[in-house]
Amino acid sequence: MTTAVLALQDAALSLDGNAGRVDILHDITLTVNKGETLGLIGPSGSGKSSLLMLMAGLEQATHGQIMALGQDLTDMDEDALARFRRDSMGVVFQNFHLIPTMTALENVATPLELAGHKDAFDRAEQELDAVGLSHRRDHYPAQLSGGEQQRVALARASAPRPQILLADEPTGNLDETNGAAIVDLLFGLRRKYDATLVLVTHSHSLAERCDRVVRLRDGRIAEETRQEAAE
Template sequence: MPQSVLSLQNAALSLEGNAGRVDILHGITLSVNQGETLGLVGPSGSGKSSLLMLMGGLEQATEGSVTALGQDLTGMDEDHLARFRRDTMGVVFQNFHLIPTMTALENVATPLELAGHKDAFARAEAELDSVGLSHRRDHYPAQLSGGEQQRVALARASAPRPQILLADEPTGNLDEANGAAIVDLLFGLRDKHGATLVLVTHSHTLADRCDRVVRLRDGRIAEDAQKEAAE
């Protein structure tokens, strides 16, 4: 039997805004197996990114449960969650989230140093090389193109060799050519480290590369489609 690495049971998310309580996700029950690639699709405002945030413990479910690698994320405090993400997950955002005062190499190496890896800079160099940026290692984010910044973000996410990779619209701010290159790198890193990959996307091309696609509508799962295995 496939091993589940992410499991949500009747998970809901509500946030307090200026206009009062906003219900974002409703009764999400979903399981993601080890090594699976899951695409989250749906119209803007359907809850895709919020669901990804629940999976990564970046938002806490207000009802139900969220389990990752056998650990109940809803029962963890912020410090425990941060350590758990650091040790088990890589997260890639649409807007890169690089530290502007650090070079590409430092952006990749610093999280490894904080996690206690003695080979942080050597591993960071290897990851930058794997995304084709060894020649840009000493450049700052402002000196890099959008595609190059996203490559640095991918290297940073994959350097700890995470068991789970989460990507929120990883090609959303890139042109078609750079977006296609990032997709190839993302799937290559998944294969390299044997990670489970969950990604939010508006791209039909990207969704078609996933093993399984979950479509959200109004904060609920509208469709859960497994790709048929090739004969």
């Protein structure tokens, strides 16, 4: 029996801009099951990153419902959403969002410390080792290459052993070689922790590694495709 980890029902997102109200997403109904890998593709401006932000609770739906691990994200305030992400989600962005004044080890350990893990630094070391960066643990982000910074971001996202991994164009700022390595690590971490992965990408070859691909167009789901052989 499949278990829904993420379930969106008629979810919509509108934002106020300089030119007035802009409708970003329209009545999205989508379910992502436990252990599934889902690729979100579509042209720029189609709403795929906004959809990922709704799943992460980083944007609040204008209407509709978003359930994650049985919890209603649309009914949570900002503090509750932050706690939920801390405990249950790992989020990886195109821009690495590392804290520049902290070492690689401190960047990975800090969320664990905030969550009350007494072994935060031990776990952080293990995760840096898992992404091949144990030798760079004491380096600051400015001393690391783009590929290395994204490896630190991956280690930080996976350190809490999240049930849900969300990645928004994780290879967008990397060259082909580093991008391929990051993708391999991302899928490897998903398998290691039996997590559910939702991946926003412009790359069709990367999307084809997922179990299922959802194509967005103009803020709506235009097509869904299930892959015969994922990863």
